[in-house]
Amino acid sequence: MHYYTIFDLRRTAAGQRYLYLLCYAWQRYRQINDNLVDAFGHGMAQIEQETKEASEEAYAKAQEKRQREAPRVGRVLLLYVDETVDDTTPFGEVRKRAFTIMPKDDLLTAGNRLCEGSDSQLELRWRAVDRAAGRFKRNLRPLAMMIDFSAEPAGGPWRAALSWMKEVFNCQQRLGQRPLAEIPADTIPERLRPHLFDFDEAGRPTRLRGDRYEFWVYRQIRKRLVSGELYLDDSVRHRRFGDELIDPARTPEVLKNLDIPWVRQPADVTVDALCDELDRLWRIFDHDLRVGKLKHLEFDLDHNTLTWRKPKIDKDEALQSSFYAKLAARAVPDIFRFMNARCGFLSALTPLQPRYAKKTADEDSLMAVILAQAMNHGMLGMAETSDISYDVLEETHQQYLRLATLRETNDKISNFIAGLDIFPLYSFNAEALYGGVDGQKFESATPTIKARYSRKYFGRGKGVVAYTLLANHVPLETELIGANEHESHYVFDICYNNTSDIVPTTITGDMHIINKANFAVMHWFGLKLSPRFTNLQAQVQHLYCGTNPPEENPYLLQPAGEIDRQAIVAGNTDLDRIIATLGLKEASQSALVRKLCALSQHNPTRKAVFEFDKLVRSIYTLNYFRDAQLQRDVHRSQNRLEAYHQLRSAIAQVGGRKQLAGRTDLDMAISNQCARLIANVIIAYNSVLLSKLLERYQAAHNQKAIQLLRRISPVAWRHIHLLGRYVFRDHGEPIDLDALLAGVSL
16 A cells, blocks of 8 residues: 555544545556556557658658669660660660660669659658558557547547447457448548548549558547547546546635635736736846846847856865865764664654564664665665675565655654754745755666656666755655656646645756746745746747837837736636645646646636746746846756755665666655665765854854855765675764864864
């Protein structure tokens, strides 16, 4: 069970227990449906790509061959106007001369091609489909016949085509054997009739080319699943957009209980206030740009382009390296033991079956299995390089390592770090706590449902992305997503699911956190999305204004358009439903945004969300253009994430490769949480050291040393032994902070 242990279920009432098991089975059924749909889509995409590449290659070869033949064909044709050839010359002699220029077989092939015309690239594509027919009939047909698709509207042609194909295949027949009148209407466009039918001499269709039609239907199913025209009723990710939202009757009550800025005043008042703020920023920005007040920006009037001088960030590597070089190195088990004595984080790892397990967890064994999972040693590898046997490690692993308890363990350490004196010094300013999100690629030791190919990152293997939320150097949350999924779909989810006491209010990220809805979603819940722009000129096309400036006094930098206030206010009811759904966590942001983008461009809900997103994004972009300090803060926040990724990578590669261990997605998620736990322990240990120094310098009123202390990151591991033989049973000499820092000074 992912949420309750067997022991916890046995302690509940019988009715509640059976209800949970029923809900669990239904949820698993929906997830299996999603896996089948994903497998169908992935397989179809592969075949489409391969047939496309094969047809392009064949077309390029045919073109190249025609180019090589053209000069020789021309020389053969010139024989007919050659003045040196007498009219009385026998044709056999002329033909011999032609064959010396171009062999008979090549000449025959070229002549037939000129008479009949060359094959189009589309025809070559369909021939490639014919060659791939065995694959999609073997791999995709069982999936398409098993999945129960629904359509919007109900009588859609593609659902009818699927139903007809199921009937034919159930009768052990081929599609080409059925009468043409049975083919569902509106499934074969006019331009494809020559490729999907066989014709008689009179040009009348006589037979359906079944393999090609089957491929065409599967292709349309894949496209219409993305657009929402086809969907699944029993699904987590492939339901209709409307099914994801809560009942409209519940919306007012839910919003009343949500303490978020959006519900504190009417929508039209909020939109008008934001538009006024946007216009005010435009006027200030335009004035500052004209008078040259923005020293980090230059505007070229001739080319209408904006040039940006990127802010310089203080490099503190030398200071940090010299500080940690002065510390005596300790083994990672000693660090674990020291931090557990401080905050007791291992107490959150409760056994799966308390009745049969030890009442008190063996801390040494717990540390060993966490290190084994995170560092890719495995239980057998850890048993060979430590003083704990394999049997003890395996039993501890099965009893104690669960996703829920590992998250609670990480929260304990994060909350402990937040209580240290050094933690507030890492904030950029007192008004906002910056958090950053970013993904890190990891190869999967065993292919799973979530793992995907990416030649750039995994070579020939498969992998996943560990998506992490970090604030003031502390990793607050991490989730595994597929390497094929867009990171922007998970920004709100990872922030809203943060269960620690550290709550960032400004979320930074690279350009991957931007989509057409994220600025709006984060604003609704009182969060500020702050991406790090890499090209300011590219952002100009996304700059809108609340009210267009007068023609006689235009802005130096022209807005891309005007915000449609009416569209936002008109869609307020649906916006409220989306907000209430996200607030109750009844649907994830990833599911809603993906389906929202698939709606028609004229859909009022999509239009309202996208217009509001433009409004919030334009306000942020103008502030980013104007404020060099904001640019530096966003850049520094992302640098902290990159430093954490280096630590995370070092932990994963202790056992060899940068990968996540586990046979299932759940196992890999546990390995990912174990690695975050080790990183948190290291960061907490370094924070304790820095807090101890801070107390010393505060007592001495040494402000210079305190300012230097702020620049030292706790994300460092050069003074910690991650490799070697692990000794857990022999506790050895405990860590003494006073002795460790006795000779350290800044």
